[in-house]
Amino acid sequence: MEQIKHYHSLGPHFEACTVKDIIKPAESILNKVSVKVALDEMQARAVNSSPVIDQRGELLGTVSKNKMNREVGGFGHDPKTEPVEAHIEKNNSYCFDDQTVAAAEQMMLNAKVGEVLVVTRGKKLVGTINTETIAQENRRRNAWEL
Numbered sequence: 001m002e003q004i005k006h007y008h009s010l011g012p013h014f015e016a017c018t019v020k021d022i023i024k025p026a027e028s029i030l031n032k033v034s035v036k037v038a039l040d041e042m043q044a045r046a047v048n049s050s051p052v053i054d055q056r057g058e059l060l061g062t063v064s065k066n067k068m069n070r071e072v073g074g075f076g077h078d079p080k081t082e083p084v085e086a087h088i089e090k091n092n093s094y095c096f097d098d099q100t101v102a103a104a105e106q107m108m109l110n111a112k113v114g115e116v117l118v119v120t121r122g123k124k125l126v127g128t129i130n131t132e133t134i135a136q137e138n139r140r141r142n143a144w145e146l
Contacts, residue, residue, distance in 0.1 A: 019104050020097040022137050023118050023127035028053045029084060031060055035072050036079040038063055051117055051125055052088050059117060059125045061088040094119050097126050105134050 028051040029038045042050050042065050049064045068087050072079050094117040095104040108116055108131055115130035 017101045017137065017141075018097070019095055019099050019101055019118055019129050020126070022101060022133055023097065023129055024133060026051055026117065026125055026127045028125055029063065030055065031083075031085045031088070033084050034080055035068050035077075035082040035084050035087065038084040039065060039068060039079065052084065053125050057124045059094065059119050059123050060085075061090040062092050062117075063087050064089065092117060095129065096121055101129075101134055101137065104129055105131070 027045060027047075029041055031052050031054050033041075038050070038052075042048070042063075048066065049062050051062050052060045054060055063084055064087075067089070068079075068084070071077075071087060072082050093107065093111045093113050095107055097118050097120055104116065104118075108114065114132075115128055117125060118127045118129055119125055
């Protein structure tokens with residue numbers, strides 16, 4: 001996984017606000033579970049993808065329901081014994097919890113994504129941030145300035 005580089009922030013409203021100020025918690029899957037367990041967890045949470053962490057909470061990447069179903073079912077593997085670790089996508093966008101919201105917003109614009117995972121500098125998963133949350137925070141801050 002590689003962090004996307006940003007070029008500049010998008011205005012004065014987020015210069016002091018950091019990502020950890022508006023983060024949403026992220027639910028994750030442990031890397032040692034089976035594909036069946038991972039698919040069941042994602043089904044229960046009504047999500048199509050999920051971050052995967054190791055036992056220390058370090059982000060390893062993400063898994064996708066569609067990709068796992070295609071690869072496991074399509075090749076005749078048993079989802080009850082197939083490890084989820086073999087299906088982790090490691091090339092994900094993420095930002096750090098101590099970065100400014102403006103930097104995270106610029107990263108998402110550059111990567112053309114609406115949401116990114118948030119990690120500590122030690123790569124421990126702490127949550128997610130998305131463009132809607134940023135827009136809401138921007139509206140809230142603008143209202144205070146009136």
